[in-house]
Amino acid sequence: MSKLIDGKAFADRLCATLAEEVVTLKKDNQLSPCIAVVLVGEDPASATYVGAKVKRCEQLGIDSRSHHLDVTTSEEELLSLIEQLNNDPEVHGILVQLPVPKQINGDAVINAINPDKDVDGFHISNAGALAVGQNNMVPCTPLGSLMLLQDELGDLSGMNAVVVGRSNIVGKPMAALLLQQSCTVTIAHSRTKDLPAVCREADILVAAVGIPHFIQADWVKPGATVIDVGINRIKDEATGKNRLVGDVDYSAAAEVAGAITPVPGGVGPMTIACLMYNTVAAAKNQAGIA
Ligand code: GUN
Numbered sequence: 632m633s634k635l636i637d638g639k640a641f642a643d644r645l646c647a648t649l650a651e652e653v654v655t656l657k658k659d660n661q662l663s664p665c666i667a668v669v670l671v672g673e674d675p676a677s678a679t680y681v682g683a684k685v686k687r688c689e690q691l692g693i694d695s696r697s698h699h700l701d702v703t704t705s706e707e708e709l710l711s712l713i714e715q716l717n718n719d720p721e722v723h724g725i726l727v728q729l730p731v732p733k734q735i736n737g738d739a740v741i742n743a744i745n746p747d748k749d750v751d752g753f754h755i756s757n758a759g760a761l762a763v764g765q766n767n768m769v770p771c772t773p774l775g776s777l778m779l780l781q782d783e784l785g786d787l788s789g790m791n792a793v794v795v796g797r798s799n800i801v802g803k804p805m806a807a808l809l810l811q812q813s814c815t816v817t818i819a820h821s822r823t824k825d826l827p828a829v830c831r832e833a834d835i836l837v838a839a840v841g842i843p844h845f846i847q848a849d850w851v852k853p854g855a856t857v858i859d860v861g862i863n864r865i866k867d868e869a870t871g872k873n874r875l876v877g878d879v880d881y882s883a884a885a886e887v888a889g890a891i892t893p894v895p896g897g898v899g900p901m902t903i904a905c906l907m908y909n910t911v912a913a914a915k916n917q918a919g920i921a
Contacts, residue, residue: 634890636779636858642900645778646691649907653692656914664914665694666724666750666906667716671709671735672702676864677728684726687903693910696722706735710743717745723914724750726906729800747916750909753800761807768909772839773805775901776858777812780835783856783890788813791832795819795846795878796839801860805837826850836888838878848883857884857891860898 656662666688670681681697688695698712709731716725725748731737738755746754752761752770760767780787792814796802806816819829830836830850838846839860851857861878877894885891892898915921 633885633888634783635885636783636856636890636892636897638775638779638892638897639900641779641782642775642904645901645904646687646907649904649911650691652911656911656920657692660918660920662914662918662920663694663721664724664911665696665722666726666910667696667698667719667722669698669700669709669712669725669727671700671704671727671731674730677730681728684903684906687907688910691907693907702732704732704735706739709735709740713740713743717743717748720917722748723917724748724906724910726751748913750906750913752804752909758799758804761804764811766811768913769808769905770800770804771905771909772801772860772898772902773808774908775905776805776837776860776898777808778905779858779892779898779901780856781812784835786812787835790814790834791817792835792837793817793819793830793833794837794839795826795830796837796841796860798839801839805839805860809835809837840878842878843876844878844880846879846884848880848887851884851887853887854889855887857888858898859892859894862894862899 668681685695716722725744727740729737741753742755744754746756749757749768752768757768792809794802794806797818797820806818810816819826823829827850831852833852833855835856837858843863843865859877859879863876864873865876867874875895
């Protein structure tokens with residue numbers, strides 16, 4: 632049985648440190664970090680994620696301003712809100728929960744955010760900055776995953792890392808971060824030939840495909856460190872109730888891996904903690920505090 636990587640505990644420690652920093656920023660610098668969270672429509676999963684983000688802000692003393700817009704909101708209306716938030720000196724971070732309704736071009740909205748306020752790290756200039764090693768705002772899920780890996784393994788230099796999934800939100804930035812740590816990085820995806828064999832080469836295996844229990848135990852190299860980014864809602868056959876599972880067949884893979892993140896309680900809490908981290912960093916950056 633492998634070691635469980637406790638993302639919830641790590642996230643709680645990181646948030647406790649950030650809460651102390653927020654107290655100091657308010658007292659010594661009269662700086663009150665603030666994030667604007669924009670939700671368009673009524674998608675229940677998005678509403679849950681946004682609720683969890685706002686709750687963490689409250690725990691840390693970070694101000695949050697919620698903008699819940701109707702599902703019929705036009706792109707023009709959303710862009711006008713983004714412009715208003717870009718120009719508001721009291722707002723340091725702007726997050727638009729994705730996906731947005733189909734009448735809105737999500738890329739256009741993200742790229743309208745001031746890159747220094749883009750606490751999700753999704754703006755095209757932040758993606759480019761990461762690709763060339765001039766990191767500004769780094770996407771939260773890959774950043775949190777990297778923190779867990781470094782805590783578990785220390786120096787990652789020379790390790791074989793396989794990232795399964797090539798999304799702009801997770802796969803590509805995760806690969807860029809691992810490359811910055813001098814890993815030998817493979818990005819695998821739906822067209823990869825003999826995916827099980829590719830995965831078996833990994834010292835570090837990151838699963839970000841969005842398919843429940845996709846990664847099998849016999850795809851995992853014995854002793855490998857497995858980071859499961861998936862958050863999939865499935866109906867439990869036995870109880871008939873919904874439950875969250877990852878992209879990895881956890882119980883079987885845990886017999887083979889050296890260390891593995893659970894779902895829930897692994898990467899998920901780190902994503903929100905890193906959003907808090909980016910918000911504090913954005914506030915300091917905008918106030919000229921090192
Ligand atoms: N939708 C799914 N994941 C995310 C995320 O990390 N940030 C935002 N804004 N939307 C998402």
